[in-house]
Amino acid sequence: MSRAISVASAATDAQAYTGAATLMGFVATGSTTSVVRLRDGTTATDPVKAVIGIPADGTAAAELPAAEFATGIFVDRDGTNASELVLYIQ
Secondary structure, eight states, X not given: OOEEEEEEEESSOEEEEESOEEEEEEEEEESSOEEEEEEESSXXXXXXXXXXXXXXXXXXXXXXXXXEESSEEEEEXXXXXXXXXXEEEO
């Protein structure tokens, strides 16, 4: 069973989870068109494992095939665009 990890609305990058995890899905909202990259690690230079496109004043959501993160899930937001994320992990 997946558990929800909420990543508060912000325009800054954030560490969503530390340690090994399997991403099973997400829900994302934003007021402007934006892109969020989920990186395997703890920095904005770690490998990208998933990319979320968020429409202006909209919501993006998906159930994913299991995406393995070995060392953590780092949320790399584009520019100054704020987004609210809920990540579903095992």
